[in-house]
Amino acid sequence: MNIQQKAGMDQVEAIGVVKGFDIPDPTTIDSLKGQVSDVEWALRCDLAATYRLAALYGWDDLVFTHISLRLPDEDGKARFLMNPYGVLFDEMTASSLIKIDVDGNLVGSTPYFPNPAGFTIHSAVHMNRHDANCVLHLHSPYGVAVSAQKGGLRRYTQFSMIVHDDLAYHDYEGIALDLSERERLVKDIGEKNLLMLRNHGTLTMGENCAIAFLRMYFLEQACKTQILAQAAGTENLIEEPEEMGNLVRQQGAPGFAKGLGDNLTWPGLMRKLKRQNPGFDH
Numbered sequence: 001m002n003i004q005q006k007a008g009m010d011q012v013e014a015i016g017v018v019k020g021f022d023i024p025d026p027t028t029i030d031s032l033k034g035q036v037s038d039v040e041w042a043l044r045c046d047l048a049a050t051y052r053l054a055a056l057y058g059w060d061d062l063v064f065t066h067i068s069l070r071l072p073d074e075d076g077k078a079r080f081l082m083n084p085y086g087v088l089f090d091e092m093t094a095s096s097l098i099k100i101d102v103d104g105n106l107v108g109s110t111p112y113f114p115n116p117a118g119f120t121i122h123s124a125v126h127m128n129r130h131d132a133n134c135v136l137h138l139h140s141p142y143g144v145a146v147s148a149q150k151g152g153l154r155r156y157t158q159f160s161m162i163v164h165d166d167l168a169y170h171d172y173e174g175i176a177l178d179l180s181e182r183e184r185l186v187k188d189i190g191e192k193n194l195l196m197l198r199n200h201g202t203l204t205m206g207e208n209c210a211i212a213f214l215r216m217y218f219l220e221q222a223c224k225t226q227i228l229a230q231a232a233g234t235e236n237l238i239e240e241p242e243e244m245g246n247l248v249r250q251q252g253a254p255g256f257a258k259g260l261g262d263n264l265t266w267p268g269l270m271r272k273l274k275r276q277n278p279g280f281d282h
Contacts (some may be wrong), residue, residue, distance in 0.1 A: 015097050017165035023086035024111045026096035031282055033095070043069055045203075048280040049207040049273055054138070055090035057279060059220065061139040063088060066115070069120040069209060070133045071099065077187050080126060082119060084112030093282040102127055109278065117177045121197075124182030125189065126203055132205035134212040142223040143202035153194055153222055155240040156229055160222035161248035163215065163254075168192040187192040193256070194219055210262030213269070214255070 020189045033041055047069040054060050054067065071079040083089075099107040104119035123136045146153055152169060155161050166265055170188040174183050190193050194215055195203040201220055206212030231235055240248075255261035273280065 013141060023084070024091045026084075026087050026091055027282060028110060029093075029095055029217065031095050037072075040071055041094065043071060044081060044097050046209040047097055048092045048094045048215055049270060050134070050136070051083060051089040052273055052277050052280050053213060053269055054120035054136070054216075056223060056273065057217075057220070059138050059140045059216070061088035063115075065137050066122060066128065066140050067134070067136045067209075067212075069135075070126055074107075078127070079107060080119075080122070082114060082122070083205055084110070085115040085118070087112070090277060092110040092281060111180060116225040117175060118148045120176040120179060121203065122220070125203070126187045127261045128186045129189075129205060131207055133207050134209045135203065135205050136212045136216050137197075137201060138216065138218060138220075139201040139204045139224075142227050143153065143196075143220060144200065145227050146223040147196050148199050149200060153219075154226060154237075155242075155245045156237055157222060158217055158248060159225055161240060161245045162216050162252035163222055163249075164245050165249045166192050167219070169196045169198060172197065202218055206256070207258045208262060210266035210269075211256055211258060214261050214265055218252075 032044070036044070047067065050067050050069075050277050051060075063083070066082055068080050068082045071081060073079065073180060076100065080100050080102075083097055084098045087096055096112065098110050098112050098114055100114055100119065101107055102123050104114055106114060106124065106244055121137060125132050125135045153164055153167055154158050155164055167190045173184075185195075193205055197203060198260045202216065202223070204212050204215035204216060204219060255264075
């Protein structure tokens with residue numbers, strides 16, 4: 001068995017399934033409403049909505065990335081919600097989300113299974129940043145394109161200046177199967193709230209789903225407008241100086257404060273989602 005074959009087998013063993021497994025349609029499983037606490041149900045609905053919104057905005061990558069949300073501790077132990085492996089973002093439901101521990105192991109009964117590699121990055125952030133209740137990680141084309149640039153995100157637009165100085169970088173280490181990467185990732189992100197994973201994708205965090213989503217919206221817009229502007233060549237692009245970037249970040253920071261930006265945007269996003277893709281609260 002060569003190195004590539006062994007790596008593939010390691011992934012299959014980590015998932016804990018064999019060929020021919022079934023993944024239930026999330027709309028057909030029993031609802032957990034009334035079977036979990038009111039707090040947990042509300043958080044489940046928020047996270048399922050976040051998955052569907054990511055798909056609605058074109059940020060999904062089939063089943064190959066993740067958004068996680070911390071639940072209240074149970075018996076003094078941390079618990080998290082994450083997508084089951086094999087369920088698309090645009091069909092995610094509150095009841096299909098899986099509950100896991102800090103190592104990505106299942107907690108409770110579910111017909112689904114997790115992708116352990118998917119929680120490597122998320123667990124690192126959750127356990128070292130207690131303000132990071134929601135962690136949103138994407139492989140969107142514009143985000144990945146900017147992550148592959150040596151200069152990273154540039155101060156070309158107001159979108160980028162709002163997040164530029166709150167953005168950290170982490171060098172690529174392959175698919176996140178090595179748990180030792182968590183220590184390096186935590187060191188790289190420090191106290192910042194957005195992360196560019198080089199040659200890989202983007203990550204944002206927030207006290208709730210709404211703030212993490214709002215940060216990702218601005219990061220996505222920043223990356224998209226950078227790629228569009230660069231398409232005509234970089235020689236005529238205007239990059240604002242560091243001083244202007246600092247000013248714009250300070251001006252925009254209140255929008256990411258809990259109770260401000262989330263209250264402005266999240267209710268409208270929920271109305272939009274209920275019109276265009278209802279059913280996340282099953």
